[in-house]
Amino acid sequence: MRLxxxxxxxxxxxxxxxxxxxxxxxxxxxxxxxxxxxVGPLADVRLLAPCDPRTIVCVGSNYPCQVEEKGRPWPEQPALFLKAPNAVIGPRQPILHPPEVERLEYEGELAVVIGKTARNVTAGNAAAHILGFTCANDVTAHDWRADGQWARAKSADTFCPLGPWITTGIDAGDLGLTTRLGDRIVQRSGTGRMIFGVGEILAWVTRWFTLHPGDVVLTGSPAGVGPMKPGDEVTVAIDGIGALTNPVGLRT
Structure with a gap:
């Protein structure tokens, strides 16, 4: 089902x-x-972000290709950070490029949407707490991350596009993932290549954070992260789920 x-x-x-x-x-x-x-044809409605999370937990360095590309050490456990709810936007809503940022980056990712309160889950029972999956773009202001300002680098307004819908009843263990900048494919991998799978991630996250229905966990981005600028259009597509497209505009 697509919610x-x-x-x-x-x-x-x-x-x-x-x-x-x-x-x-x-x-x-x-x-x-x-x-x-x-209600009517899908083309006649304006899609919003498919959920309204109060907590967004993200995993970094979760694809071998990105670890190698960035020259980072191999992670011993999922590396966690947060994005703020104000960053969430839906399909076709513009990602706003702050004028003072020199390099604003796309990061296509699989997002897990929680369906049942999750605390201290195990990898084996994590699926019982998942509503479904959607596409995410972990927008990052590279300049601000480089100077240690992670909160604004990851959580400025519009820095967490989600959508187009939540797909339920699927196994997200081996889905193809691509990110396109305009017509050019800039990221291509699959969720089966993640270092830590969805169950392992949720087991780790819920040791520290109680997740509630509608909360979101971003599972990491493969190699190929790069810059985008006003006038660009970015699409994150995941097989079996759908495609999330957002234009890039200039923040005023």
Whole structure:
């Protein structure tokens, strides 16, 4: 199932996307009752970020290709950092490039969306706490990270695009991941190449953080991280999930 948040007629709603012979349509969705009445074609609604997390935990250096590319030591456990909820935006919303930043980077990633309160889970039972998966772009102001300002480097407004929806009922253990800058593929890997898998990550994270429904865990980015500038368009696509596209604009 593809779960969405969307805006229509001046207010926000939750829904699900259903494929028909005439194209994708949106139905109202209730977590208890399930799918409801047809809202209309998917093309007629404005997609929002598919969840509204209060906690966003991220993993760094989780692909061998990036560890090698950056010359970093091999991680002994998942390296964690946080992004703030104010950074979240949805599909087609612009990533705002601060004018004082010289290098703003894209980082395509698999995002895990929590469905059930998770504390001290194990790798073996982590799946029971997952609602589904979506695409993420861990936008990073390289200049600010380099000078030690990690909070603003990772959590400025618009620095956490999520979407286009939460895909449920899939195994995210070996999905192809690509990032495109315009028409050019700049990252290509697969979730099966992660150093720490989803279960291991959630077991580690929930030792320290209690995660609640709607919270998000970003699982790391492969090699190929690079700069983007106003006028660019970035797409993070994951097989079996979908594609998240955001234009890049200038923050004023």
């Amino acid at each position: 969405i948040r969307f805006a229509t007629k001046g207010y926000d709603r939750t829904g699900c996307v259903e494929s028909t012979c005439d194209g994708d349509i949106v139905r109202a969705y209730d977590p208890v009752a399930g799918p409801g009445a047809v």
